[in-house]
Amino acid sequence: MKSAIKKAFSFVLSGIMLLSLASFAFAADDAKGELNFTVTSPYDSVDWDNWNQYKASLHSHTDASDADQSIADSVKKHYDLGYQILAISDHAVLGERWDKVPQTVPIYRFFKFSRTGMRDPVVLSTEEREAIINGTYKSDERDALAEKLGYELGGMMEITGSCEANGATPINDCHINTFGCKSVQAKMGVYGDFESVVRACDKEGGFSFLDHVGEYVGRNDEDEWRAYEPYYANKFANIFLDYDSCVAFDVNSTKFDSVIWDQILQLTIPHGRNVPGIAFSDSHDIEDNDWAFTMMLMPELTEDAFEKCMRSGAWFSVGRVDTYYLGDDFNGTGNLPPAVTRIYVDNEADTISFEGSEFDNVQWISNGIIIAQGKDLTSFDLNEYEYDIGSYVRFQLTGPGGILYSQPFVTKADGVEYTSDVYTTFDLSMFMRAFVDFYNFTFGHGLFNTIIKKLLWNHIW
Template sequence: MRKIKKFISVICVVALLAGVLSTGVYAAGAERDYTIISPYADVDWSWNQYKADLHTHTTASDGRSSLKDMIEINYDYGFDIYATSDHGLTSYSWTEQQVIPALKVFVDMRNPNTEMVALEASGGLTFEGVPYQVVTENGGDYYFQETTPDHKMLRVPYANEQNPSSLNNAHVNTWFADYGNGVLGGTSDYETPIKAVHEMGGLSVINHPGEYTNARDEECTADAYDYNDTFYKYYIDKFTHLLATYDSCLGIDINSKGDSRTRFDRKLWDILLMNLAPTGRNVFAIATSDAHSTDAAYTGYTEMLMPEQTVDALYTSMKTGAFFPSSKCLGNHEELEEIANYLLENANGNAEAVAIANDILERQKTDYDAKYEAPLDVDAPVINSVIVDDGDDTITLNVKDGLCVRWIADGETIAYGESIDLDDYSKYIGSYIRAEVFGVGGIAYTQAMLLEYEEAPEAEAKDFTDFWWILSFIPDTLVRLLGSMEFFQILWDALN
């Protein structure tokens, strides 16, 4: 009888372990009654996904390709929505451009021969001789080439990368509000543009925080955004305060310009979510190319979930978080190593997955900072739907072209696979859950889904006073004084 009981016990243990291993990384938890708050709750999954780049530049500021060049290449890459967000210059039109003479003179000294070429209002031809049109309809401006009239690209109104002369890259992207055209300054000052745009009904996001915080210079994820570090504590508290105060500031840029400078900003995203999700405040992530030339186009973008391709629908999609950030590049060593090891262990005969994993690991042996750059002719993973079942406490992704789906809570990967049962991982879940999908063509991210339940983490009240003006007063005053001098306007007029 003892042998039978022992045999049954062994079988039970084996079965339990098999269950743990088959469900993911941890698979440990207890039944909870979760309320899952998804930014995709109101999405009709029959809607189109519109490819958008919300942050780009031209030769009107510090770009190396003209407006016409940038629009043509992004149209050719299949973009449906495009923002021209030059430094300190508000996008009013694709047929006319503005400049800040003082800023442009200095930029042209560094990058000569940066000719400004806008689109023609009528009768325009691409560089390859294809006729194109710029039309205004449905409350927005659209560009299309006459050979492909069904493919139109929508201009994002009033796009602007604020704080053009910030000495520490405190950059803010804004849209849908006519603010900041020609306004210089901005060293350490995120709040001025965020507040102004908020009061005007526009939207904003904190650009590439790793540049401002210098997290981009760290060697590994553990060192970046360490709250025990005085400077990182200041930065984290500062961003938390801004996002808590202004709900029109959507969140942060988590992957842009090849991901070298943003590779640790997913960690910041998780920290901000841990700080703010208990208050009911989501923190949305965007990915962009931040392209300054055609060479960098299509490196980062967002897939916007919209019932129609209009300015109003775009505003709603951005405001509610109904979009997926995506990138062709991934530069975080630890993330890549984790993904590569998963692919090797779960390839199931997929030679392509094995080849990618081996390539990642081999290159990282000789170059710790080696990043994954997907081929431009291969589609990035597409998330076709995010299905939430509050009754069963499950979230399921419908994914195309994905090799690895990771579920992340409180900054840690807790599970793999297209579906997760939160009850299986309750021990490791705080106030949110999000997913990342890696494939041959790059990576796609969901927004975070907030979680409410008994004994959920409680919000911690934090007092924060920002003395940014102490750092910014002298440099911003000097820059604005120089910028107001007629000399630069006269010089610019003479040069043009």
């Protein structure tokens, strides 16, 4: 009897041990940590099965302001390169239909005479415009790219009313891309003043994003410390916290743009504002039109869907170059760029996963630090890195064709308080803008100033 009891006891004990080991193995495989995360994805609204990705150029130039390429040449080249959305955003010039000459600013074109030659802008014929929009315009280059990609590219949508505001600023460029903001036509900018343009655009019901802020902060190697200077992060964090209509921050134009972006995210996300990143070519020469772009996730190719996408952040930014992450000599032009075709967020397992192609390395970044990387790291378990993660995590892919940046995923762990102190910044631009506005209000509408504005700026404000 005792022997039978011992055997039964041993059997039960062995079962308990096996269950314990199985439970441990399951927990280890799922990397269960001490924290339980909730992830908010900027791609939550995307229907991956039915929506498409549209290649967009949202900031490029023509000889209507300061570039070499004509409007007609720019549109045709973007079409050749497989773009499906194009917004020409010349300096202080509101974008028009591609078959209509926009209202140019003579003084800007004159200062860039070596490029513009003060030529009459050349636009598309109405027939060419219609063919490009509906996709019937003949382009062997576009057809070859479509075959390489494995899907039809269709036509290219025309976005009008975009503009690079603060047309020219002293010292360094302080530019803002605006959409649906008529008050920026012809106006010069004040050094350091991004705020007044964003405010004006918001008041008109338009939207905007900040262009190549690294030119203002510092683009040279010796300027890296400035990208970490709290003053700049706070200056731009305030803009995003005050104006939802400022929809994105340029992450790819100058060396430390993405560094500044990460500093801003650490300030804004604890206050409930995620800040999407954006990339664009800012091309002035026709051979530069494919240097950077966005892949917009949209249910259809319409202007309404485009604006909703811009205001939601549901896109990927792609650069052919990135001097910070890929080095000064890298250029991925000519190769297929990294791409993402689907994203999964599992809040039960605390994981973020994606499917993609054309990449050979994945980097996961939080608080501006690469916390994990590897070729096969397409699934990220937050519990494995739970003490390295701040209020967000983002990923970027690199490959022969360049770099792709995801938007930040907001991460919140149960029981963890996320805080940041955002202080109000004051700089000379505020006083300079007040002086310029006062001068224009008191003297700007006199006969002499009115004539000067009309002759040099072709616009009276």
